[in-house]
Amino acid sequence: MGILQEFKEFAVKGNFVDLAVAVVLGAASGKVVTAIVEKIIMPPVGIALGQVNFSDLKIVLKPGSLGADGKELVKEVAIGYGATIQALVDFVIVAFIIFLIVKAMNKFKKATPPPEPSAQEKLLMEIRDALKAAK
Template identity: 50%
Template sequence: MSLIKEFKEFAVKGNVVDLAVAVIIGGAFGKIVTSFVNDIVMPPIGMALGGVDFKDLALVLRDAYISEGGEEMAPVLLSYGNFIQNVVDFTIIAFVIFMAIRALNNMKKKKEEAPAAPPAPPKSEVLLEEIRDLLKKKD
């Protein structure tokens, strides 16, 4: 029975919900970055390199052929263009995550560096200050 209770506490704490939200947002962000790389970053780079479409870059390991049974076999390709695009995707995602974590760490540092309010003086000290002020008024 305690295992179920512990699981409920874990799930209610928000850890599971936070993780689910992070996974969903991460997946959506990954799609955005992939589109950004495929549709915005790589075409100008391809044009600069003489009209190269990175999706088409591949090394043919074996040409297409017709098998003994008369079936057409697809070529065997080493698609390094897709690999290049995935490396660019990864680099952008890693940089954005780095910047986000860096911003969070800076915010934590600022919170830690912020001076705490001075502690309230003890009641006896406050009472002595009031007595001092009253004595000054009499003079």
């Protein structure tokens, strides 16, 4: 089998298509969640913590310096941990939403009952039961 045929079989499998749809929806919903976290959730949290804007939280390792004309001569070197906190909140919200979606999907999935045994299997079971009873 040629590599193109193998790729075609792989690409049209249901799991691959489902994964592609999930990636597209995940990217789109990620933007929505980021907006919700940045614009709705984090401002009240920042106020509760004393007028803090999380995206501005940082540890300055080396301060920057300005020239006489006000232009930045040396850039500030800092660890921006506030953005990390905000990204973690984004992640937790996205993970929770995905959890709820998967949980709802699993609830709607119906367990398929096992298939009815064939006539041959029924006959073999009858023979087995008859042999057990004869002992």
